[in-house]
Amino acid sequence: xxxxxxxxxxxxxxxxxxxxxxxxxxxxxxxxxxxxxxxxxxxxxxxxxxxxxxxxxxxxxxxxxxxxxxxxxxxxxxxxxxxxxxxxxxxxxxxxxxxxxxxxxxxxxxxxxxxxxxxxxxxxxxxxxxxxxxxxxxxxxxxxxxxxxxxxxxxxxxxxxxxxxxxxxxxxxxxxxxxxxxxxxxxxxxxxxxxxxxxxxxxxxxxxxxxxxxxxxxxxxxxxxxxxxxxxxxx
Numbered sequence: 066x067x068x069x070x071x072x073x074x075x076x077x078x079x080x081x082x083x084x085x086x087x088x089x090x091x092x093x094x095x096x097x098x099x100x101x102x103x104x105x106x107x108x109x110x111x112x113x114x115x116x117x118x119x120x121x122x123x124x125x126x127x128x129x130x131x132x133x134x135x136x137x138x139x140x141x142x143x144x145x146x147x148x149x150x151x152x153x154x155x156x157x158x159x160x161x162x163x164x165x166x167x168x169x170x171x172x173x174x175x176x177x178x179x180x181x182x183x184x185x186x187x188x189x190x191x192x193x194x195x196x197x198x199x200x201x202x203x204x205x206x207x208x209x210x211x212x213x214x215x216x217x218x219x220x221x222x223x224x225x226x227x228x229x230x231x232x233x234x235x236x237x238x239x240x241x242x243x244x245x246x247x248x249x250x251x252x253x254x255x256x257x258x259x260x261x262x263x264x265x266x267x268x269x270x271x272x273x274x275x276x277x278x279x280x281x282x283x284x285x286x287x288x289x290x291x292x293x294x295x296x297x298x299x300x
Contacts, residue, residue, distance in 0.1 A: 089120065089163035090222070091156045093237035095176075095212065096169050097253050098149045103141045106156035106163060107134070114138030123155040124167065134158070149174070149210075151235060166237045170210045172254040177209045178270070180241070180262025181224055182217040184280060190219065190227050195280075197292035199233055204296065206234035209258060212250075214241040216266055244269025259299060261289075276300055 088109055096102035108118040120140035122129040134140040146152065146169040154165045170176070179185065179202060185194040205211055213236055215224050225238055239246055247257050247270050257273040260266060264283035271277070277286035278295060287298050 089156050089158050089161045091154050091163040091165035093165045093239060094154070094167050095237055095239070095250065095253065095255070096144070096146055096167060097255075098146055098169055098171050101143050101145045102167075104129075104144050104154055104156075104167070106140050106142075106154075106158075107138045108140065108158050109138060118158045120156050120158045123157075125152050126155070166235055168210055168212065168237050170255060173256065174210050175256045175258030176250055177205050177211050177259045178214050178247075178257065178262070178266075178275075179205070179211065180214045180216050180260075180266045181228065181238070182215075182219070183263030183266055184261045184278075185233070190223065193231050194233070195292055199231060201292040201295050203234045206236055210255075211236040213238040214246065214262060214266060215239065216241040216263065241266060241269075247273050261295065 090107045090109060092105040094102060094104065104122055106120050106122070108115045108120060114137060116134050116136040116138050118134045119131050120134055121131045122142040124144055129142050129144060132140045132142050149169045149171050152167040152169060154167050156163045185198050187195045211234065213228065215221050215238055221238060221240070228238065250257060251273055257270055257275040259276045259278070260270045261278045264279060264281055267277045267279055267283040267286045271285050276299060277283070278289050278298070279286040280289050282288060289295060
């Protein structure tokens with residue numbers, strides 16, 4: 066599929082997930098248990114960012130306090146999680162609410178990373194995911210700390226909307242950024258346990274020595290024919 070075709074397929078989903086109104090966008094994150102993390106929210110007007118707004122932060126409905134967004138529209142709030150697990154970040158400004166996922170993991174935990182565009186999609190964002198992928202990902206999320214990778218050019222909001230629409234397990238959606246994400250997770254003290262994705266994603270992760278899987282031929286990866294095979298082949 067050409068880049069233009071992919072963008073055209075994703076456009077309706079992007080428009081549905083990006084209403085032309087003021088809103089608050091909250092960034093998904095990964096944090097280490099007991100260590101401070103800076104939660105991040107962005108206040109936006111109908112067309113442009115909106116700075117100088119009061120933003121109130123919550124984690125799992127527990128209020129953390131309020132901060133002003135800066136000239137770039139971004140507001141931060143520090144948070145320290147005592148227990149590992151998946152939590153919901155919520156930010157409220159001018160009666161608009163944004164939500165995101167916060168994965169809190171123990172130092173040394175093994176992260177499983179799933180490339181949305183390279184492993185879940187089949188036929189573009191207007192189609193459901195690969196057969197068996199939803200169930201397989203839910204099983205992964207029940208057993209391991211899970212993150213989704215955004216590797217394409219489709220807006221993160223639209224990718225989030227597609228995951229929710231197709232009832233995939235909740236987990237942070239993080240920008241792959243050419244493999245920089247794997248380095249960032251390693252610097253936090255986390256291990257890259259397994260990666261499921263396109264060849265470029267696999268290649269960028271190899272120095273961290275994860276178990277790798279791909280639906281395409283990829284050096285250093287186990288070739289999958291279906292998502293059902295993953296449970297049998299993952300160590």
